[in-house]
Amino acid sequence: MAKLTSECACPLIEMNNGCYIPAIGLGTYEVTGDVLKGAVKDAIDCGYRLIDTAYRHQNERELGAAVREKIEEGVIKRSDIFITTKLWSTFHEPNDVEYACQLSLANLGLDYIDLYLIHWPFSFYHISDTDFTPQEYDGTYLMNNVDYIETWRAMEYLVWKGLVRNIGLSNFNSEQIDRILKSCYIKPVVNQIECSPHINQKKLINFCWERGIRIISYTPLAKANLNRKKPDFLFDEDVIGISKKYQKTPAQIALKFLLQMGTILIPKSTNRRHMNENMQIFDFYLTEDEMNIMGKFDKGKRTSLLLRFSNSIHYPFNIEF
Numbered sequence: 001m002a003k004l005t006s007e008c009a010c011p012l013i014e015m016n017n018g019c020y021i022p023a024i025g026l027g028t029y030e031v032t033g034d035v036l037k038g039a040v041k042d043a044i045d046c047g048y049r050l051i052d053t054a055y056r057h058q059n060e061r062e063l064g065a066a067v068r069e070k071i072e073e074g075v076i077k078r079s080d081i082f083i084t085t086k087l088w089s090t091f092h093e094p095n096d097v098e099y100a101c102q103l104s105l106a107n108l109g110l111d112y113i114d115l116y117l118i119h120w121p122f123s124f125y126h127i128s129d130t131d132f133t134p135q136e137y138d139g140t141y142l143m144n145n146v147d148y149i150e151t152w153r154a155m156e157y158l159v160w161k162g163l164v165r166n167i168g169l170s171n172f173n174s175e176q177i178d179r180i181l182k183s184c185y186i187k188p189v190v191n192q193i194e195c196s197p198h199i200n201q202k203k204l205i206n207f208c209w210e211r212g213i214r215i216i217s218y219t220p221l222a223k224a225n226l227n228r229k230k231p232d233f234l235f236d237e238d239v240i241g242i243s244k245k246y247q248k249t250p251a252q253i254a255l256k257f258l259l260q261m262g263t264i265l266i267p268k269s270t271n272r273r274h275m276n277e278n279m280q281i282f283d284f285y286l287t288e289d290e291m292n293i294m295g296k297f298d299k300g301k302r303t304s305l306l307l308r309f310s311n312s313i314h315y316p317f318n319i320e321f
Helices: 033-045 060-072 094-108 148-161 174-183 202-210 237-246 250-260 272-279 288-295
Strands: 012-014 020-022 050-052 082-087 113-118 164-170 190-194 214-218 263-265
Touching (some): 033 060, 033 272, 060 082, 060 094, 094 113, 094 148, 113 148, 113 190, 148 164, 148 174, 164 174, 174 202, 190 202, 202 214, 237 250, 237 288, 250 263, 250 272, 250 288
Parallel strands (some): 050 082, 082 113, 113 164, 164 190, 190 214
Antiparallel strands (some): 012 020
16 A cells, blocks of 8 residues: 555555555543444544554454445445554464454454554563463563564564554664664564653654654543643643644644644544544644644653563663653
8 A cells, every 4th residue: 555545634655665654543441332433433433544553452343334435335446445553462472463463453353454453562472362461479560571583573473464454563662673673584663662741752763764653642641631731741731832823623733733843643532523624723833932832741751651560571661752
């Protein structure tokens, strides 16, 4: 696949293998059931053509059903939609990778996955398909410490077999990425990472860009809680001033900041109005001064540290980036 073939509400971004990915997609973390199904249908109707999920999210079935219904309605063709899902950490043994991919394909009800990512560099023993973080009786996590290089080789096989079109990484640090690049046959097309004005990941973004790897930003609005006036960048006077200048919302300004940093965005939403607003950030550009204002909110603060797994030799957050 070179380009998506139907109308997309946002630009398409070329990856290092010549394939294209939409600049904005729908994130689906912690959204399940009929709410997820409705959100995916609304997103497609709003022009979204990138939908992001993961086996661990336990919502692939509803997502796939929504996509298939939109195909049956004639709104889209399969070639029009770009589906991302992820290999969970209990399936890192090379012999388990294709098995896990087939589980996701069966859940989605699709013949191929557009983008398949290694969800985390660390791994657990595979006890069962639904025991995502297996533990000993004393509560110790059963970390397997499979070398992700071996996992990546099995990921490459999925491309050669035609089960997935593109493969990439998620939550990998710079040293881990370089290890992959030194031994791979197929280069990762993306690294999906937490990225928001609170943790703008400038060093890792530049590192990946220099190696031809695109960045996908998850949690781009830092798990906003408007009732608690969090995060602070949505309520800052300077950001509000910028938003008034362009007649946009502070959230749109934050998303535009990340977009101009060169990242692909997957904000989560179940609100159709917010979905439309997230797409309406392509008709203006932030100035250098405005980008610097947005850059001042960087605190290096993650919402997903997963410290309980930090005993793994492949835990990614023990170095600067």
